[in-house]
Amino acid sequence: MGERRIPVLALKALGRSPWIIHFNTGACNGCDIEVLAALTPHYDPERFGVLLAHSPRHADILVVTGALTKKAAIRLKRIYEQMPEPKYVVAVGACAISGHAFRHSYSVLGGVDKVIPVDVYVPGCPPRPEKILEGILKVVMKARGGEVR
Amino acid sequence: MSAVKVLREMGVEVKEVRPRRYVCEVPREKLHSIVSSLVRKLDGKVYASSIVGIDRPEEGVIELSYNLWVLGECLVSLRVKLPRDAPEIETITDVLPGAYPHELEAFDLLGVKFIGNDKLREPAFKPEDMPPGTYPLRKDWKLEVR
Amino acid sequence: MSYIEIPVGPQHPALHEPILLRVKVDGEQVVEVEPVVGYNHRGIEKLCEVNSFIRDLYICGRVCGICNIVHATCYAQAIEEIMGREVPPRAAYLRVLVNELERIHSHMLILAVMAEIVGFESLFMLMMRDRERVMMLKELVTGNRVLADYIIFGGVKRDVTPEKAEKIKRELDYVEQRMKYYKSVFEEDYALRRRLEDTGRISAGDAVKYCFVGPVARGSGVKTDVRKEDPYAAYDEVPFELITFREGDSWARMMVRVEETFQSIAMIRYVLDHLPQGEIAPKAIPRKLPPGEAIARAEAPRGELTYHIVSNGKPMPYRVKIRTPSFLNIINSPVLFENAQIADVPVIFASLDPCISCMDRVLVVDVRKGKAKVFSMKQLSRGELRW
Numbered sequence: 001m002g003e004r005r006i007p008v009l010a011l012k013a014l015g016r017s018p019w020i021i022h023f024n025t026g027a028c029n030g031c032d033i034e035v036l037a038a039l040t041p042h043y044d045p046e047r048f049g050v051l052l053a054h055s056p057r058h059a060d061i062l063v064v065t066g067a068l069t070k071k072a073a074i075r076l077k078r079i080y081e082q083m084p085e086p087k088y089v090v091a092v093g094a095c096a097i098s099g100h101a102f103r104h105s106y107s108v109l110g111g112v113d114k115v116i117p118v119d120v121y122v123p124g125c126p127p128r129p130e131k132i133l134e135g136i137l138k139v140v141m142k143a144r145g146g147e148v149r
Numbered sequence: 150m151s152a153v154k155v156l157r158e159m160g161v162e163v164k165e166v167r168p169r170r171y172v173c174e175v176p177r178e179k180l181h182s183i184v185s186s187l188v189r190k191l192d193g194k195v196y197a198s199s200i201v202g203i204d205r206p207e208e209g210v211i212e213l214s215y216n217l218w219v220l221g222e223c224l225v226s227l228r229v230k231l232p233r234d235a236p237e238i239e240t241i242t243d244v245l246p247g248a249y250p251h252e253l254e255a256f257d258l259l260g261v262k263f264i265g266n267d268k269l270r271e272p273a274f275k276p277e278d279m280p281p282g283t284y285p286l287r288k289d290w291k292l293e294v295r
Numbered sequence: 296m297s298y299i300e301i302p303v304g305p306q307h308p309a310l311h312e313p314i315l316l317r318v319k320v321d322g323e324q325v326v327e328v329e330p331v332v333g334y335n336h337r338g339i340e341k342l343c344e345v346n347s348f349i350r351d352l353y354i355c356g357r358v359c360g361i362c363n364i365v366h367a368t369c370y371a372q373a374i375e376e377i378m379g380r381e382v383p384p385r386a387a388y389l390r391v392l393v394n395e396l397e398r399i400h401s402h403m404l405i406l407a408v409m410a411e412i413v414g415f416e417s418l419f420m421l422m423m424r425d426r427e428r429v430m431m432l433k434e435l436v437t438g439n440r441v442l443a444d445y446i447i448f449g450g451v452k453r454d455v456t457p458e459k460a461e462k463i464k465r466e467l468d469y470v471e472q473r474m475k476y477y478k479s480v481f482e483e484d485y486a487l488r489r490r491l492e493d494t495g496r497i498s499a500g501d502a503v504k505y506c507f508v509g510p511v512a513r514g515s516g517v518k519t520d521v522r523k524e525d526p527y528a529a530y531d532e533v534p535f536e537l538i539t540f541r542e543g544d545s546w547a548r549m550m551v552r553v554e555e556t557f558q559s560i561a562m563i564r565y566v567l568d569h570l571p572q573g574e575i576a577p578k579a580i581p582r583k584l585p586p587g588e589a590i591a592r593a594e595a596p597r598g599e600l601t602y603h604i605v606s607n608g609k610p611m612p613y614r615v616k617i618r619t620p621s622f623l624n625i626i627n628s629p630v631l632f633e634n635a636q637i638a639d640v641p642v643i644f645a646s647l648d649p650c651i652s653c654m655d656r657v658l659v660v661d662v663r664k665g666k667a668k669v670f671s672m673k674q675l676s677r678g679e680l681r682w
Contacts (some may be wrong), residue, residue: 069276070276070277071276071277104292104293104294105292106276106279106285106292107276
């Protein structure tokens with residue numbers, strides 16, 4: 001259960017903290033509770049300056065969970081459009097990546113990249129909070145032109 | 150007074166499927182009065198756990214199973230068969246207002262009309278690109294597995 | 296009191312935000328609340344008809360991530376009843392263990408979220424930190440923090456060794472001690488009580504008529520719990536108290552969950568001390584589904600969960616009906632908002648334990664001003680109704 005080491009220097013060089021906004025497009029909430037857990041003291045996201053923004057207009061990174069339901073698709077697009085540049089998207093969980101078990105449903109379109117561009121995919125059902133946090137930080141490194149494995 | 154006793158006194162045939170599970174076939178016109186009598190005679194200790202719509206095209210019916218939980222006792226399933234080309238039945242929301250979500254869902258996904266429930270609308274649960282009149286839980290609505 | 300409905304613009308703000316509630320207000324007074332449905336509809340029941348009953352176990356285990364084990368348990372029970380299959384005693388006890396672990400983490404989550412709603416950030420953080428212990432125990436027993444696919448037809452997939460049992464007991468001792476502190480906060484903190492008390496009151500009779508289930512009904516004094524009235528797994532052998540409160544308000548609903556957490560901890564200890572010997576699963580997983588029908592019920596953390604399955608002997612079930620507790624509690628919630636103030640809306644809503652991602656934004660329509668705007672639950676809770 002060890003944590004991957006993230007070069008903290010690269011992040012501190014960013015000069016400001018990445019604000020994230022979280023949106024659920026039709027998830028079972030499994031990924032959502034792990035996203036929430038990632039924002040709590042046990043995982044200490046604040047050492048990286050990761051904070052929850054109050055509105056899309058103040059966010060740098062959009063964290064999306066859930067199989068993309070048709071009803072949520074328009075809303076997801078809208079939230080993405082409201083975010084100022086530069087902006088990045090992290091798709092958390094198998095459902096956000098492809099629709100997973102629900103991809104054949106009449107109300108599901110598939111993964112979230114059907115309507116918005118995705119920068120980092122975090123696989124899992126659900127992924128662990130450490131992995132979600134790592135996914136968010138990979139976006140930061142990508143933004144700085146850093147190496148993303 | 151037990152629920153089974155109340156039902157039998159009303160002339161309803163009650164079958165025990167297993168402990169705490171009873172099934173009764175009831176005609177459409179009697180459903181409302183049976184539910185209403187049950188609620189009254191059992192001092193309001195009954196609620197609608199679910200209303201399950203089952204499409205049976207080979208029989209030409211849509212069957213509704215009114216699964217009522219009697220507090221501290223048992224589950225009573227009142228089975229009603231509605232003609233598939235005109236599935237309509239009186240609402241029970243006047244007696245059990247909490248049955249509204251069940252009726253809304255059966256209306257939206259199966260096309261069952263609950264007479265007297267004026268808060269039914271579609272699309273409610275199903276997505277907006279499914280026009281009114283599309284009932285995905287019917288057997289003749291095929292799901293494309295992509 | 297009458298009011299005039301003023302049509303709100305050509306662009307409905309609701310289309311742009313993920314919302315679950317539409318609230319009509321006259322100033323600060325709530326006039327009407329309407330839950331928005333369909334947002335999370337994934338067409339699961341239809342999916343169940345085109346997949347085998349074995350695959351459906353994995354689909355149904357993903358209906359709700361917070362109480363996934365309860366869904367898997369309930370679905371498996373319905374299938375086992377159709378098959379005429381009993382679960383070995385050791386597996387029945389283990390099912391109780393994991394279902395109660397699920398209850399503890401779920402209750403701690405909504406208690407923490409409620410703390411955050413009323414502005415008690417530090418309480419939220421503390422509870423979430425302590426909840427991590429329970430998540431770790433879930434992983435210890437089932438193999439994963441959240442979704443583990445631990446339940447199979449006829450039993451469970453993993454056993455508990457004596458070493459694991461000791462670890463579980465030690466961690467639960469810690470969680471219990473912390474929960475005693477949290478209980479005292481919910482009972483004694485003046486600000487918390489003032490926000491929660493007297494909001495969203497409903498009588499026992501109305502709670503039944505409006506088909507509220509779980510802690511929502513028990514908070515109004517309704518003595519209903521599937522584990523007591525309709526026992527499944529080993530619930531007829533594991534002793535516990537059915538918790539009710541009389542007040543019928545948001546505070547009572549949260550206190551039911553606080554007390555249930557203690558009951559769950561005691562139940563897990565009992566299970567570990569009385570775990571029957573024997574196998575945990577059949578040697579051959581049953582692969583044929585005979586014709587038949589079953590209605591299974593389980594007590595999820597949010598209330599009664601029920602699966603009604605009809606089989607015609609084919610591997611793909613003829614009908615799978617899933618009725619979650621939130622389906623009833625949320626869609627029937629408007630009655631709880633009568634005479635509420637707008638700042639009470641997030642508190643009353645959270646007391647129903649809705650899924651957390653739905654706990655975000657609310658569309659507020661002021662009928663007098665003829666304006667509509669989307670606010671976050673936090674803004675409403677703090678009285679930040681800025682137009």
